[in-house]
Amino acid sequence: RWFVDVEPVAIHASRDDHAMSSMFVVSAGRRIDVGGVTPFAALGAGLLSLSARAGVLVPLRAGWVARVELRPQLSIICAEPAVLAGVGAGYRFARDGAPVTVIAAAEGGPGWARMDCHPDRPLGPTERTWFTGGALSIAVGL
Numbered sequence: 001r002w003f004v005d006v007e008p009v010a011i012h013a014s015r016d017d018h019a020m021s022s023m024f025v026v027s028a029g030r031r032i033d034v035g036g037v038t039p040f041a042a043l044g045a046g047l048l049s050l051s052a053r054a055g056v057l058v059p060l061r062a063g064w065v066a067r068v069e070l071r072p073q074l075s076i077i078c079a080e081p082a083v084l085a086g087v088g089a090g091y092r093f094a095r096d097g098a099p100v101t102v103i104a105a106a107e108g109g110p111g112w113a114r115m116d117c118h119p120d121r122p123l124g125p126t127e128r129t130w131f132t133g134g135a136l137s138i139a140v141g142l
Helices: none
Strands: 002-013 019-031 038-045 049-059 064-075 080-095 098-114 126-140
Touching: 002 038, 002 098, 019 049, 019 064, 049 080, 064 098, 080 126
Parallel strands: none
Antiparallel strands: 002 019, 002 126, 019 038, 038 049, 049 064, 064 080, 080 098, 098 126
């Protein structure tokens, strides 16, 4: 079954003052139901990033769900890659026969930030750093 996920904002920062944000990311993907859990995979694009996502949605009780996800991401402005892992919780309900899932998640992982990225020098050398942050997403069909 196909699904669409909209992530209005995801903010990730490092201790050394680097930021990797994404806004209005729309992802499309496939899901399957396997014994009550829902594995999924998707590709997404937004104003500031491109990403791939793979994870699993686990029902808890009374509509509550947990999500575990791995997301390789590329920040478009400075061509900065990251590999983020996240865990989240949210609520799943039916709307006109389709499942709707709202999730808030904490995420973190390694990224390669450019130390000197600005209009005059958009692609300087990268430095490995650790990003942490969070995201909010709303999925229809997941």
